[in-house]
Structure formats: structure tokens, C-alpha cells
Amino acid sequence: GAVVSQHPSRVICKSGTSVKIECRSLDFQATTMFWYRQFPKQSLMLMATSNEGSKATYEQGVEKDKFLINHASLTLSTLTVTSAHPEDSSFYICSARDLLGLGLADNEQFFGPGTRLTVL
């Protein structure tokens, strides 16, 4: 149980284009989903928190107009990188928190496998 998927797993795009990444909770309902960014050999940095049916909350320094987040249902959140540039190349990981509080720890987040974005 508690599986989170991401699609695509890898994407290469040209500078200036937009890319959409999907995050799905497959066997549970997630009131909250999180989006992280990870550079090589670096920590996961929280970008934003999204709650189903409401606007996402972005961390300081994250451009909300560049990284559009939509959490339309209890099982799906999307991150759209708009007008992507080479510096946006990174590993993007989502996580989901179970509605019923399942997991090893209270408020445990279950992570997706990540999406590697390369902007040429």
C-alpha cells in the first residue's frame, strides 16, 4: 500500500517550453501533496505544499508563476514548469500524505520515484 507514482520519469525539453509532471497516489487518498527539487548530491528542497481544492503554498524563493501546481483531486497533483530554462534542470520529487494518517509515523509522506527534467 501507499504507492505514489510520477509521470514522466524522465523528460528532455527545449528551453522556453513548458513541462507538466503528474503525481498520483495509487491506493490512498491524499489531502496534501508536496513537491521537492533535488540537485545532484544535494538535499531535497521543498518547493510547495498543495492541498486538494485550494491554492498551493510556495516556499520562500520559489516562483509560483514559474512552477504552477494544481491539486484537482485527492489522488492527483500536477507541477508545470513554465518557460523552462537550463537552470530548471533537476530531479523533481513529489510526496503525498494519507488522508487517514496511515503510515509508520504521524503525517508520514510517501514519495514518488521522481522525474528527471533536462532542459536543453
Added chain:
Amino acid sequence: QKEVEQDPGPLSVPEGAIVSLNCTYSNSAFQYFMWYRQYSRKGPELLMYTYSSGNKEDGRFTAQVDKSSKYISLFIRDSQPSDSATYLCAMTRGGKLIFGQGTELSVKP
């Protein structure tokens, strides 16, 4: 200063060795203390968690928290090549996870 500090390594040990991974933190408001394992190009998976000072054991893994020193550790006994991965400590604050940089571990057969 980062809220959570972790030596990135890399750390290389022979099979069967005891591995010690550590993190320090500066924020007393952290509630839960967790260790995640991340294989290359994969998402992290939760290994251990605790919320109080002391030790917690699960098989070959022991998590240790010392709130007075703001120091947490993960010990791996009888390490195996399959333990080779990046280990990230993480702490919760206001429902958010704050990660350390991760320590890259390699266990040689």
C-alpha cells in the same frame, strides 16, 4: 547556517561493518526525526522514525536521538552491499519535512 547538517560523504565500508550516520540540527521545534534511504534516481523511502530522545531498533538498524545535543544517528549493523544508497536524515516542523544533505554510503563485498 542550515537547520539540518549532514556530512555528504561518500562513506565506503567493507561488508559486515557497522555503519554510523549522523546529523545535527539547530531548531528545537523539530518534532519527528526520520531516516530515509534513497537509491540512485529513485524517491526516498522511510527507514526509521522517532520523536523522543533515546534509541529505537528495527532489525539491523538503530536510530538514536539526543535532543539535548541536537544530534541524531543511524547505525547499521552487519552492513550489506544492498545497503549501498544515500541516507537522508529528516525532521518535521509544522507538517513539513526538512532534509539533511544525505550521506552516500557504499558497502563493498
